[in-house]
Amino acid sequence: GIQVEQSPPDLILQEGANSTLRCNFSDSVNNLQWFHQNPWGQLINLFYIPSGTKQNGRLSATTVATERYSLLYISSSQTTDSGVYFCAASGGGSQGNLIFGKGTKLSVKP
Amino acid sequence: SAVISQKPSRDICQRGTSLTIQCQVDSQVTMMFWYRQQPGQSLTLIATANQGSEATYESGFVIDKFPISRPNLTFSTLTVSNMSPEDSSIYLCSVDRVVRGEAFFGQGTRLTVV
Numbered sequence: 001g002i003q004v005e006q007s008p009p010d011l012i013l014q015e016g017a018n019s020t021l022r023c024n025f026s027d028s029v030n031n032l033q034w035f036h037q038n039p040w041g042q043l044i045n046l047f048y049i050p051s052g053t054k055q056n057g058r059l060s061a062t063t064v065a066t067e068r069y070s071l072l073y074i075s076s077s078q079t080t081d082s083g084v085y086f087c088a089a090s091g092g093g094s095q096g097n098l099i100f101g102k103g104t105k106l107s108v109k110p
Numbered sequence: 111s112a113v114i115s116q117k118p119s120r121d122i123c124q125r126g127t128s129l130t131i132q133c134q135v136d137s138q139v140t141m142m143f144w145y146r147q148q149p150g151q152s153l154t155l156i157a158t159a160n161q162g163s164e165a166t167y168e169s170g171f172v173i174d175k176f177p178i179s180r181p182n183l184t185f186s187t188l189t190v191s192n193m194s195p196e197d198s199s200i201y202l203c204s205v206d207r208v209v210r211g212e213a214f215f216g217q218g219t220r221l222t223v224v
Contacts (some may be wrong), residue, residue: 031211041147041200043215086152088213098213100152 002027004089006101013077013108021072021104023087030091031098032063034072037084046072046085077108112137112205116216123193123223130189131219133203138183140206143213144176147200156201159186193223 003026013019025032034046047054047061049070054061058077063070074081085104090097113136123129133142144156156176157165165178179187190197202218 031213033213035215041202041218041220043202043218045212045214048212088153090211098155100154102152 001097002029002089002091002099004087004099004101006085006087006104008104009102010105011107013106015077015079015108015110017077017108018073018075019077019106021074021085021087021106023070023072023089023101025068025070025087025089027068027091028065029068029089032070032087032089033098034061034070035086035088036081037086037103039083043086074106077106079108079110082106082108112139112207112214114203114205114214114216116203116219118219119217120220121222123221125194125223127193128189128191129193129221130187131201131203133186133188133216135184135205140183142180142186143204143206144178144186144188145202145204145215147202147218149198153202156188190221193221195223197221198223 005024007022030050032050033048036044049061049063051063051065058075060073087101088098115134117132142159145153146156147153155168156171157167159165159178159180161180161183177189200218200220203216204213
């Protein structure tokens with residue numbers, strides 16, 4: 001099955017800084033999602049992006065399917081951006097094939 | 111997006127007991143999914159719950175330990191049976207958005223077994 005690797009595993013930023021999180025996947029995908037897990041454990045959908053580029057406020061994401069990677073950009077980071085960011089992918093069918101990376105733990109310091 | 115209500119949001123349980131987690135969706139869905147997230151780890155799929163049939167379990171998870179019910183198209187329960195401290199995890203239910211398979215999650219149940 002698909003393997004999903006995220007980097008870096010940990011990231012510490014000063015408030016206001018920008019960051020890039022990376023997700024590599026081992027095979028072609030038709031579902032690629034980014035999630036933010038807040039300190040209470042809730043998973044928040046950020047992007048559904050099997051290909052192309054999307055933006056939502058200070059966050060944007062790009063997936064280059066042919067090169068099997070996706071990037072999540074966070075600009076002007078805020079303390080509320082802290083948490084764990086997960087990338088998840090599947091090669092088809094239902095979510096039963098959705099494979100999660102190990103996540104990037106982001107800490108934004110005031 | 112789907113609205114998914116999961117409860118309880120957290121619980122502290124004695125070892126040897128069982129806990130049933132409920133998941134309610136605001137629209138009818140064919141499949142519902144249950145995940146486990148052990149402390150500091152990523153999410154692992156436990157099983158897929160289809161209405162009207164037995165759940166399909168992933169490798170390493172068995173029905174006796176994690177029985178699942180799916181009585182209708184908007185509701186499912188996951189029971190964690192005969193709990194031990196190793197079962198302390200966040201348990202999450204999830205559904206697909208019908209058109210393109212985008213996953214949405216409930217708020218999770220943080221379980222601590224003492």
